[in-house]
Amino acid sequence: MRGGRVVGRGAHTAYGGPHAEVVAIHDAGPAAAGATAYVSLEPCTTHGKTPPCATALADAGVVRVVYAATDPNPVHHGRARAALRARGVAVRGPVEVEGARTVLAPFRRALRARRPWVLLKWASSLDGRVSPARGRGGVISGAASMRFLHELRAHVDAIAVGAGTVAVDDPRLTSRLPEGLPAGRRQPDAVLVDSALRVPERARVLRTPGRRVFVLTARPPAAKARRLAAVEGVEVVVVPGRDGRVDLARGLAVLRDRGVRRLLVEGGPRVAASLLAAGLVDQVAVVLAPLLLGGGDAPTALAGAPFTDLATAPRLRSPRTRRLGEDTVVEGYLAPARPRRVSARSGGRS
Amino acid sequence: MRGGRVVGRGAHTAYGGPHAEVVAIHDAGPAAAGATAYVSLEPCTTHGKTPPCATALADAGVVRVVYAATDPNPVHHGRARAALRARGVAVRGPVEVEGARTVLAPFRRALRARRPWVLLKWASSLDGRVSPARGRGGVISGAASMRFLHELRAHVDAIAVGAGTVAVDDPRLTSRLPEGLPAGRRQPDAVLVDSALRVPERARVLRTPGRRVFVLTARPPAAKARRLAAVEGVEVVVVPGRDGRVDLARGLAVLRDRGVRRLLVEGGPRVAASLLAAGLVDQVAVVLAPLLLGGGDAPTALAGAPFTDLATAPRLRSPRTRRLGEDTVVEGYLAPARPRRVSARSGGRS
Numbered sequence: 001m002r003g004g005r006v007v008g009r010g011a012h013t014a015y016g017g018p019h020a021e022v023v024a025i026h027d028a029g030p031a032a033a034g035a036t037a038y039v040s041l042e043p044c045t046t047h048g049k050t051p052p053c054a055t056a057l058a059d060a061g062v063v064r065v066v067y068a069a070t071d072p073n074p075v076h077h078g079r080a081r082a083a084l085r086a087r088g089v090a091v092r093g094p095v096e097v098e099g100a101r102t103v104l105a106p107f108r109r110a111l112r113a114r115r116p117w118v119l120l121k122w123a124s125s126l127d128g129r130v131s132p133a134r135g136r137g138g139v140i141s142g143a144a145s146m147r148f149l150h151e152l153r154a155h156v157d158a159i160a161v162g163a164g165t166v167a168v169d170d171p172r173l174t175s176r177l178p179e180g181l182p183a184g185r186r187q188p189d190a191v192l193v194d195s196a197l198r199v200p201e202r203a204r205v206l207r208t209p210g211r212r213v214f215v216l217t218a219r220p221p222a223a224k225a226r227r228l229a230a231v232e233g234v235e236v237v238v239v240p241g242r243d244g245r246v247d248l249a250r251g252l253a254v255l256r257d258r259g260v261r262r263l264l265v266e267g268g269p270r271v272a273a274s275l276l277a278a279g280l281v282d283q284v285a286v287v288l289a290p291l292l293l294g295g296g297d298a299p300t301a302l303a304g305a306p307f308t309d310l311a312t313a314p315r316l317r318s319p320r321t322r323r324l325g326e327d328t329v330v331e332g333y334l335a336p337a338r339p340r341r342v343s344a345r346s347g348g349r350s
Numbered sequence: 351m352r353g354g355r356v357v358g359r360g361a362h363t364a365y366g367g368p369h370a371e372v373v374a375i376h377d378a379g380p381a382a383a384g385a386t387a388y389v390s391l392e393p394c395t396t397h398g399k400t401p402p403c404a405t406a407l408a409d410a411g412v413v414r415v416v417y418a419a420t421d422p423n424p425v426h427h428g429r430a431r432a433a434l435r436a437r438g439v440a441v442r443g444p445v446e447v448e449g450a451r452t453v454l455a456p457f458r459r460a461l462r463a464r465r466p467w468v469l470l471k472w473a474s475s476l477d478g479r480v481s482p483a484r485g486r487g488g489v490i491s492g493a494a495s496m497r498f499l500h501e502l503r504a505h506v507d508a509i510a511v512g513a514g515t516v517a518v519d520d521p522r523l524t525s526r527l528p529e530g531l532p533a534g535r536r537q538p539d540a541v542l543v544d545s546a547l548r549v550p551e552r553a554r555v556l557r558t559p560g561r562r563v564f565v566l567t568a569r570p571p572a573a574k575a576r577r578l579a580a581v582e583g584v585e586v587v588v589v590p591g592r593d594g595r596v597d598l599a600r601g602l603a604v605l606r607d608r609g610v611r612r613l614l615v616e617g618g619p620r621v622a623a624s625l626l627a628a629g630l631v632d633q634v635a636v637v638l639a640p641l642l643l644g645g646g647d648a649p650t651a652l653a654g655a656p657f658t659d660l661a662t663a664p665r666l667r668s669p670r671t672r673r674l675g676e677d678t679v680v681e682g683y684l685a686p687a688r689p690r691r692v693s694a695r696s697g698g699r700s
Contacts, residue, residue: 126636126680128478133656273644286476290666290682294623295656306483306645316640321671321678328671330476330678332640
């Protein structure tokens with residue numbers, strides 16, 4: 001704001017992408033000089049994936065910063081005030097209001113949790129099929145959505161899939177953008193959720209150099225576990241749960257210990273449903289192609305672990321909808337479900 | 351357009367709702383006087399669900415009308431020119447361009463076909479479930495989407511559902527808007543697709559007075575058929591197909607003969623899939639609630655009759671995406687699928 005007028009806006013739209021402050025400064029251009037910056041979160045003061053925002057604001061000539069909430073990240077906590085004042089910028093905050101609390105709640109939660117931020121993403125037909133029942137496979141979503149996927153991949157620390165997905169699709173789980181990876185980014189690590197260690201040893205995901213592969217398993221045959229662990233970059237992580245399958249919460253904790261802060265989960269349906277059922281998903285992004293596939297046998301995004309009560313099923317908080325080419329993307333953070341009025345005995349039609 | 355400036359815009363967004371011309375005139379207000387109207391379709395000249403647009407344009411003081419395409423409806427065909435000129439309005443058209451041809455193609459097709467215009471509509475969770483697997487039912491979509499449904503119902507001639515939907519939900523299939531039905535509209539007729547005539551005789555849909563109920567069936571037990579046919583307003587239509595189920599094409603032809611020009615199909619999954627497989631759907635509207643339900647057993651919108659090839663599966667042409675409260679709506683016309691490049695052997699991930 002300068003002279004009562006908004007001169008620039010910005011939002012942090014992708015992990016690892018520029019922070020909101022940098023986007024707003026760029027949006028404002030020369031008008032940033034002499035302006036007041038209103039931000040939800042205390043500007044950062046460290047070089048992470050992006051330059052520190054406190055420096056960027058001072059460099060742009062911003063004379064005053066008002067922030068709603070203190071950064072819950074211990075690395076940043078409360079440092080902005082000193083850094084900005086040292087540069088002659090007036091600081092007011094935290095002026096926390098309910099709005100900021102709501103916006104920032106998921107980030108606070110994630111930083112407190114000993115696990116990565118988990119973004120669950122899939123693409124489906126309008127009727128919810130992630131691939132056709134039988135017959136020819138192929139890419140369901142359009143070119144713009146594929147670009148979105150590869151941008152997401154470029155901005156996370158690791159990508160997780162289930163063993164079934166590896167068996168069927170043999171994915172590389174790399175970010176492949178025409179212009180290459182963004183500056184400072186490397187290929188994300190790969191995570192396989194593979195209770196019985198069924199992953200083929202020739203799987204492409206195991207043979208992509210330059211990144212780590214974490215194989216989360218519960219009941220690994222000893223010989224195969226040894227052979228896999230001998231592959232360059234591969235770590236076999238044995239985290240058995242009580243049900244004989246991978247204990248996902250423990251697996252995520254190990255990933256966090258290995259430095260994975262942002263995890264993109266691309267499926268399959270059982271891994272996705274298990275993570276949701278365990279309350280381990282922070283954010284969901286669904287790409288819907290304008291296509292109808294049908295078929296009782298065609299796979300959907302979430303298998304097993306159904307939520308049978310509409311009142312308590314996972315629900316996106318403040319969902320956003322946008323178009324990517326002819327596809328529709330719905331994104332949002334997962335909130336703990338709140339009870340709501342549900343008619344006792346009637347279906348969707350009445 | 352007046353003086354090189356757009357003074358009003360309009361689109362025909364709901365069957366039976368005001369035509370685009372009327373909306374644009376309203377949008378322009380007094381600025382319509384002296385303006386030129388550019389329309390895709392030759393303005394109508396008859397009182398149908400709405401007053402004739404040619405009259406409305408002349409009344410508003412429009413001095414010139416340019417239209418892209420002649421109305422394929424024989425009732426209107428070519429009459430606008432004479433009607434407008436009689437009122438002193440200059441007319442230019444048809445100036446058909448490719449764009450108009452594309453926009454109007456589905457209407458032309460429908461008018462040529464001996465069946466109603468078929469709009470398939472459902473609401474689901476983001477993962478494609480139309481109701482939870484087990485446990486409590488309830489309304490998946492939000493209040494704004496429910497209003498959209500009841501507006502749709504108010505603007506169609508009939509609503510069709512399958513026997514399973516009646517058995518599970520016992521719907522009334524009426525339009526229930528707080529302000530009541532729009533002027534000139536009555537409750538839509540009901541259509542049940544019920545091959546074996548399983549509909550309970552106490553079903554609410556059979557007991558809603560003031561509208562007709564068509565029960566399309568293939569193998570009706572004679573006694574039950576007689577009892578149903580004796581109910582006020584109910585007609586049992588026997589249209590057996592070769593597979594022992596309802597011949598949907600023949601059923602739709604009968605409905606058209608009974609005056610049903612616009613049919614809203616609300617499911618269930620088997621009826622919807624069968625109509626799609628038979629190429630009998632013109633338009634699709636999907637409401638996606640920001641909710642995740644999961645569960646291998648939870649019903650999806652399209653059961654049976656899967657499309658196994660991405661290249662030939664039904665695809666929405668020029669799909670539109672909009673928000674209704676927190677829900678997302680994707681709508682579009684169905685185009686005959688065109689072959690497109692599909693990678694021979696790879697899934698959605700790679």
